[in-house]
Amino acid sequence: MKxxxxxxxxxxxxxxxxxxxxxxxxxxxxxxxxxxxYLSVPAGEWSxxxxxxxxxxxxxxxxxxxxxRIGLLSATVATALALLFSLGIWMMRPAFAxxxxxxxxxxxxxxxxxxxxxxxxxxxxxxxxxTIVAYDTWAGVALAHAVMIAPFAVVLITVALSQVDRRIDxxxxxxxxxxxxxxxxxxxxxxxxxxxxxxxxxxxxSWEEIGVTLFITSVNALTLPRLMWMGLxxxxxxxxxxxxxxxxxxxxxxxxxxxxVGALAARRAAREAL
Numbered sequence: 001m002k003x004x005x006x007x008x009x010x011x012x013x014x015x016x017x018x019x020x021x022x023x024x025x026x027x028x029x030x031x032x033x034x035x036x037x038y039l040s041v042p043a044g045e046w047s048x049x050x051x052x053x054x055x056x057x058x059x060x061x062x063x064x065x066x067x068x069r070i071g072l073l074s075a076t077v078a079t080a081l082a083l084l085f086s087l088g089i090w091m092m093r094p095a096f097a098x099x100x101x102x103x104x105x106x107x108x109x110x111x112x113x114x115x116x117x118x119x120x121x122x123x124x125x126x127x128x129x130x131t132i133v134a135y136d137t138w139a140g141v142a143l144a145h146a147v148m149i150a151p152f153a154v155v156l157i158t159v160a161l162s163q164v165d166r167r168i169d170x171x172x173x174x175x176x177x178x179x180x181x182x183x184x185x186x187x188x189x190x191x192x193x194x195x196x197x198x199x200x201x202x203x204x205x206s207w208e209e210i211g212v213t214l215f216i217t218s219v220n221a222l223t224l225p226r227l228m229w230m231g232l233x234x235x236x237x238x239x240x241x242x243x244x245x246x247x248x249x250x251x252x253x254x255x256x257x258x259x260x261v262g263a264l265a266a267r268r269a270a271r272e273a274l
Contacts, residue, residue, distance in 0.1 A: 025248055032241035039236050050242040060243065063224040067207055070138055070223060074145035075203035081146070082153035083195060087183060090161045091169070101154075108151040116215035119144040123216055136218045144216050145206040152205060153198035160194025161187075 006014070034040050035047035054060050085104060089097050107115055120135070123144065127134030134140050164187065172186045188195070210225040217226055224243070231237035 028241050028244050028248075031238065032245045034238050034241075037238070039238050039241065050237075050239045051246075053239045054242055054246070057239070059222070059227060060224075060239070063222055063227040066138055066221065067224040070142045070145060070221075071203045071206040073139075073142040074149060074206040075199050077142070077146040078150040078153050078202045079157075079195065079199045082150050082157050082198060086154055086157040086161055087187065089158070090164075101158075104154050105151045107148050112211040115148060116212040119147065119212055120215045135216060136220045138221045141213060141216060141221045141223065142206075144212055145209055148209065148212055149202040149205045153202050156198040156201065157191065157194050160191040160197075164190045 030041050031039055032050060033046040033048070034042045035045050035049065085100075089100065094100070123133075123135040123140045126140065131137070132139050133143055168186055168190075169182055172182045177186070208225060209223075210229055213221075213223055213226050214229065217223070222230075228240050228243065231240045
């Protein structure tokens with residue numbers, strides 16, 4: 001047995017932990033096929049009526065499309081702001097960088113209720129000046145999400161920048177490269193994976209955000225998590241189990257595709273090395 005391979009006890013413990021974590025996800029699958037109008041495990045008869053509801057009820061489609069729009073906009077804004085902030089800290093190295101970093105990371109550590117109430121009053125105030133970025137508008141929700149998820153992008157991009165050798169920036173600067181040239185052609189190519197990871201993570205965080213969304217939406221900006229919350233709180237709609245199974249299937253498909261692509265890339269690299 002190789003020293004770097006886990007033993008049978010470690011494998012068994014890992015399998016038990018995986019089963020413990022995945023069982024709640026597996027339990028929702030039979031519930032989604034219940035023929036009743038409430039959440040229950042089907043007793044003999046299985047039905048696809050709740051999957052049909054996802055297609056025939058336009059509210060679910062609007063919720064998915066709204067969540068995608070909000071996620072893309074908020075992730076773009078959060079990643080762009082985080083990139084600018086992290087580049088400024090990395091290039092200028094101010095004496096009060098720690099204070100600035102702590103201020104930017106404040107939404108990550110503040111209680112969600114405090115952030116939600118603050119953003120609620122902020123969007124109410126903005127609503128007195130315009131009707132686009134305001135309370136219960138999709139742009140207002142995107143702005144609130146960007147505030148909440150930007151710290152995560154800052155952390156990822158800052159970590160990526162910490163792996164960059166400063167001497168390449170100094171070399172480009174000594175050869176007469178301007179700020180724009182150094183950022184675009186020297187620094188960004190070295191942190192592109194960190195930036196893409198930050199965008200993906202912030203999109204996922206915006207997609208699943210519900211705590212702040214409950215405070216800043218009412219009847220117009222109903223995201224998918226908001227619809228699921230309403231279904232659980234008001235009428236225990238089994239369609240929630242159906243949409244949960246669909247989301248689980250999408251995540252599993254993405255993981256399998258990523259694993260397959262990685263395995264093919266590794267096999268191709270091994271063949272080229274021979």
